[in-house]
Amino acid sequence: MAIKKTKKLSAQTATTTVATGEKFAKVDANGKVTLIDLASLKTALLGGIDTRAILDNVFIMYHRKRDNYPVLSAPNAWKALQDAGEVADGVAVMDGGHLLVVAPTCSPGTLPWSSANIIGGGFSSTDRIGVISDFNGQNNTSSIISKSTSSAVTNTTAYAPGFCNAYSRVNANGEGLTAGKWWMPSVGEMLLIFANLRKINYCLSLISGAVLIADLWHWTSSEYNSSNGWYVTIGEGVISTNQKSALGKVRPVSAFTR
Template identity: 45%
Template sequence: MAIKTRKISDWLSANGQAITNASKATMEDAIRADIGQLYDGVFIMFHRKIDNFPLAVRVNSWASYQNSGEVAEGVLLVEGGRHLVVAPTEGTDKKWSSKPVSSSDTSGSVQISGVTTTGDRMTALNDFAGRANTTAIINGSTSSNVTNTEAYAAGFCNKYARVNANGNGLTAGKWWLPSLAELVMIWANFDKINYALSKISGATQLQQNWYWSSTQISATTAWNLYLNDGNVSSSYKFRQGRVRPVSAFLY
C-alpha cells in the first residue's frame, strides 16, 4: 500500500493556518516573551514627561513609551538588594587621571583620599562605593593632577546627563564612575543589559572589553574589569579605557 504524503503548507492552509516569514529579531522577541522571567530584575528607566516622575518599565513594554516621546535614561538593574542604572551610551579612550604620564614617569601621581583604595582583589570586589569614590575623585582634581574633565573617567561620568523633553531626569552630577563591585554587577548581567539597550533608540551596546572602575589601588594605578571573562586587573591611570556611567533610581 502506497503511503500518501502532503506538503505541510497545504495541510496548514486546509486547517486555516499559514506559514509566515519571521526575522531573527522577531523570533527572539517571541521567545523572550515566553521566557520573560529570565529578564526579571532588568527595566528601562525614564522620567515621565507629563510630570517628570521617575518610572521603570519592563523591557518588552518600552516600545510604546518610546514611541510616545519618552526618553530612556538607562537600564535599571535590581539585584541582591541593590539597584543600579546603566547609561545607554559610554565614553571611550578615557584616562583615569592626568598623572602618571607613563610607567617610567610617575612624578606628580596622587593617591586621592576618600576613594576606596586597596591592592587586595577581594576587598576591591566588595567595593560598592562608586558614587562616593567619584565625588572624591572629582574633588581631588588639581591643575597638576586632573580628573574632573570629560577627558577622564570620573569627570566624564560626572558630566553625563540623560533628560526628557522638559530637561528633567538624570542630569549631570547624578552619574558616577562605577566601583569595581558595581562593574561586576554589570558583567554578571551583560546579556540582559545589552538586550534592554537594544530597545533604546540611540543606545550603544556594552563591549566585551575592559572598563575603568572608580576603585583605586595606589597613586599610579586603579582597578578595571574585562566584561568578556571577568578578569579583574590593575592598570596605570594613564591608560585609555572604556567608561560606562551609572546612576540610581532618582528624582
C-alpha cells in the same frame, strides 16, 4: 518492476538568518509536508514559556515627561512609551540587593583615569578579592573629583571620573538624570553589569541612540594605589589593574532617583 528514482538536490548555501516571508518545512506523522513561519515555530519550540521572566530583574528607567517622576518600564512595554516621546535614562538592574542604572551610552572613545598619579580618596585595596565588595562608586567618584588639581586632573570630561560626573540624560522637558547624578562604577558595580550583560544589552537595543556595552576593559572608580586603578574586562570578567594614564572605556551609572 519499476525503479523509483530519487532527485539529487544541488549544493545549498548555509545561512544564519530568516528573511520576511520565508518558511520552514515540517513533516507530520503520515509524511505530509507543510510549512511553518518563524513566529509560529518559535512559539511551538518555547512551549508556553514566558520569555519575559528571563528579564525580570532588568527595566528601562525614564523620568516621565509630564511630571518628571522616575518610572521603571518592562522591556516589552518600552517601545510604546518611546514612541510617545519618553526618553530613557538607562537600564535599571536589580541584583543582590543593589539597584543600578546603566547609562545608554559610553565614552565616545577611551579615556585615562587621571592625568598623573593621585590618591582619589575613595575605596582603595590591593586585594583582588577585597575590591569585589566595593559598591561605593558614587562616593568614590565624588572624592576623586574633589581631589583634582592642575597637575593631576580628574574632573574634566577628558578623564574617566569627570566624564561620568558630567554625564546627563534629560527628558523632553530637560529634566531627568542630569549632570552630577552619575558616577564611575566601582568594581562591584561593574561586576553587577558583567553578570547581567546580555540582558542589559538587550534592553539597550530597545533604546533609541543607545550603544551596547562592548566586550572590552572598563575603568572603575576603585583604586589600587596612587598610580594604578582597577578595571573589569566586560567580555571575560577579568579584574585587574592598570596605570591611571592608560586608556580604557567608561560607562557611567546612576541610581533610581528623582
